Amino acid sequence: MRTTLELPDPLFREVKTRAVQQGVTLKDLLAQYIQAGMNAPASGLLPEMAAPQTHPIPIAIRRKAGAPLTPALTNAELNAILDAEDFANHLRVTLQ
Secondary structure (H helix, E strand, O other), rough: OOOOOOOOOHHHHHHHHHHHHOOOHHHHHHHHHHHHHHHOOOOOOOEEEOOOOOOOOOOOOOOOOOOOOOOOOOHHHHHHHHHHHHHHHHHHEEEE
16 A cells, blocks of 8 residues: 655655665565554553663674775765665656
């Protein structure tokens, strides 16, 4: 089913970045998040009233001695990836 969501820009950027990092579509990642929220026990509290969530410790990526570091993407490069994916999705929907 198709729907429209209005998300704050910082939240959208964070979710979209996570989708790119995980190699999944934004649609699939949001579906996973919603399903996880639906499966969680109901606390009766609004999210802003709930206890703060802790994030897992980042995993270090090993590299071979002397090998160059994996370059981090700049914000402009990340935005280009996101824009290309959005454009491809727009074309796919438009041409259906």
